[in-house]
Amino acid sequence: MNSTGQLHSDHKKAVFLNDLPEAESKLLANASELRSYSDGEIIFNVGDELHGVYIVSTGALKITRTAIKDRFQVLDMMLPGQCIGEAQVFTGCPAASRAEAHGHTECWVIPSEALRKIVRESPAVSEAIIKHLALKMLHLVPLVETLSLRTVPERVAQMVLNQAKNIAGAEPVEFLDTQEELSRHIGCSREAFNRALKHLADMRLIRNEYPIIHILNRDGLRRYSKC
Numbered sequence: 001m002n003s004t005g006q007l008h009s010d011h012k013k014a015v016f017l018n019d020l021p022e023a024e025s026k027l028l029a030n031a032s033e034l035r036s037y038s039d040g041e042i043i044f045n046v047g048d049e050l051h052g053v054y055i056v057s058t059g060a061l062k063i064t065r066t067a068i069k070d071r072f073q074v075l076d077m078m079l080p081g082q083c084i085g086e087a088q089v090f091t092g093c094p095a096a097s098r099a100e101a102h103g104h105t106e107c108w109v110i111p112s113e114a115l116r117k118i119v120r121e122s123p124a125v126s127e128a129i130i131k132h133l134a135l136k137m138l139h140l141v142p143l144v145e146t147l148s149l150r151t152v153p154e155r156v157a158q159m160v161l162n163q164a165k166n167i168a169g170a171e172p173v174e175f176l177d178t179q180e181e182l183s184r185h186i187g188c189s190r191e192a193f194n195r196a197l198k199h200l201a202d203m204r205l206i207r208n209e210y211p212i213i214h215i216l217n218r219d220g221l222r223r224y225s226k227c
Contacts, residue, residue, distance in 0.1 A: 021124055024122050024124060027114075027118055028114070028115070028118065031111060032055075032109060032114075033108070033111075034106060035106065035107055035108075036104070036105070036106050037107070038104060039101055039102070039104060039105075040100060040101060041100065041105075043061065043099040043107070044095050044098065046065065046095055046098055047094045047095060048094060048095045049094055049095075050088040050095055050112075051109075051111060052089065052109040052110050052115070053084070053085040053086050053089055053109070053110045053112075053115060054078075054084050054099070054108075054109055055081075055083040055107060055108045055109075055110065056078050056079060056081065056082055056105065056106075056107055057080060057106040057108055058080060058104070058106045059080075059101060059102060059103045059105025059106060060079050060080075060103060060105060061077070061078040061082075061084065061099045061100065061101065061102065061105060062077055062078075063076040063077070063078060063098070064098050064100065065096070065097045065098065066098075072098075074181075074184045078099075086132065086136075089112045089115055090116070090119075090129075149226075150225070150226065152186070152188045152192045152193070152196045153196040153199045153200060153224075154225050154226060155186040155187075155196070155225075156186065156197060157196075157200060157205070157221050157224050157225035158226075159185070160173055160206065160215065160221065161225060164215060172209075172213065172214045172215075173213045173214075173215065174211055175210070175211045175213070176211070179193050197213075200221070200224075203220075204216055204217065205217050205221045205224060206221065
């Protein structure tokens with residue numbers, strides 16, 4: 001498959017482009033460029049000017065922002081089909097977060113001017129982007145609620161439950177990320193994350209054998225997490 005064909009295929013999987021008419025999708029495919037990044041490579045930093053929208057083709061983008069005392073908060077993990085940079089393209093504002101390649105990553109980059117031009121000319125593309133940005137805003141609501149209204153142990157309890165969503169009965173939950181990585185996802189230090197696990201274990205809601213967590217009382221854990 002040539003590059004245009006590959007991007008056209010990727011566009012069909014992209015969150016805000018999958019409903020576009022064939023003609024508009026091909027126009028964006030022709031204007032886009034495939035870029036490769038090694039694991040840990042910084043794609044852009046807070047304050048950088050972005051010149052297009054990044055659509056993940058393979059790998060992932062870890063989106064972070066520095067918090068207090070040089071710690072950083074993981075805001076999102078962009079997987080294949082997801083994208084970032086739309087707000088900057090249409091507002092001209094600098095990047096509000098940092099994007100880092102998680103594993104070998106490839107992204108299609110749609111240049112700002114090409115995207116703005118097709119938006120001016122195509123109501124279908126305009127509607128798709130408006131819908132996409134509205135859904136992104138709704139996605140941020142539970143993140144803000146979690147960080148501002150829940151204690152660290154409550155956030156950890158919620159994380160365990162989210163990991164256990166597709167696990168039946170008393171099967172254990174296994175985490176593949178380190179405690180350091182998970183603590184960044186919920187906006188706390190690794191020490192606070194450890195204390196939260198101990199607190200939940202003392203309450204007999206879980207048995208902690210990290211990276212394996214045994215849920216002893218799922219209903220109690222759900223009540224505690226305020227889910």
